[in-house]
Amino acid sequence: MNKKYIFFDIDGTLTSHTKRNHISESTFLALRKLEESGHFVSLATGRAVYLAKDIAEKTGVKSLVCEGGNGIIINGELKDYEPIDMEIAKNILRRCDELELAWSVSIEDSTNLVTRNEKIESLITNINFLRNIIVDPNYDYINETCIRRIIIENNEEKYNQIDEIKKIGFMHYEGSPFAFVEPDDKYKGIKKIVEMQGGSEEDIIVFGDGINDLKMFKKAKTSVAMGNAIDELKEIATFITDDADSDGIYNACITLGLFN
Structure with a gap:
């Protein structure tokens, strides 16, 4: 078989969809056998670089597409990073202010978030990877040169009025107080x-x-949806495997002949 370039989403794909960051033994075995078979193996995630590296170290996968496609790591080294469009980001924050929608921004690859509004701190206080909230009533985002992501209060009526959000990307988990x-x-x-x-x-x-896998599924030559995947993804997938907790990755690799 020709060398393949295989990319795994993390949450609910590489890891369990019921236990955060848990990786099955069959998945570890599949990753090892893929590399032994001469394929290029990488993660592909919306996670920040520092969060993606944790899983990379755990699995031994040394290459990553992270930050939703804006960051590239090869053999453990950051090769490319593209911040979100600053003009668009600042316009989104300006509209949030006008709509009285609480927000915070990530301006570096760390757990730090900056906000003017204490309300956002109360919304995300229990999220381990977003815990270090710096509240500065005088913070001026106009002077920023790099914004990596914006975390906003989950108010659909308000954020639907901000058209420019669609120009960057949007992720909201059901029941979450923020997006x-x-x-x-x-x-x-x-x-x-x-x-x-x-x-x-x-x-x-x-x-x-x-949902944040839809764009890559629409463009990739071959796409594999986990058994626990959303229906929209399964509808366009080349192949549907078992769920992440039932040897889905290993079974797909067998079916696709990737260990040959």
């Missing part, structure tokens, strides 16, 4: 990393389960 405005085109980073490796788009295979 992320962040890049969601993983395929942009996937295409770039494959080109850097001298590979072909024809040999790309992507695995995923959620």
Whole structure:
């Protein structure tokens, strides 16, 4: 078999969809066998670099497409990073202020978030990877040169009035009191990393389960939806495997002949 370029979403795909960050033994085995078979293996996630690296170290996968397609790591080294469009980001924050919609921003690759409004702190206080909230009533985002993502209060009536959110990307988990405005085109980073490796788009295979995998599924030559994937993803997938807790990745690799 030709060398394939295989990209795994993290949450609900590489990891369990019921226990955060848990990875099954069959998935560890599949990753090892894929690399032994000569394939290029990478993660593809919306997570920040620092969060993606934790899973990378746990699995031994050294290459990542992270930050929703805006960050590229090869062999553990950050090769490329593209911040979100600053003019668009600042216009979104300006509209949030006009609509009295609480927000915070990530301006560096860390747990730190900056906000003017204490309300956002109360909304995300129990989220471990978003705990360090810096409340500064005088914070002026106009002077920023890099914003990585915006976390906003979950108020659908208000955020639906901000058209420019669609120009960046949006992620909201059911029942969550906040939402992320962040890049969601993983395929942009996937295409770039494959080109850097001298590979072909024809040999790309992507695995995923959620709404932020839709764009890469629409563009990838071969796509594998987990059994626990959303219906919209299953409808456009090349192949549907078992769920993340039932050896889904390993079984898909067998079916696709990736260990040959």
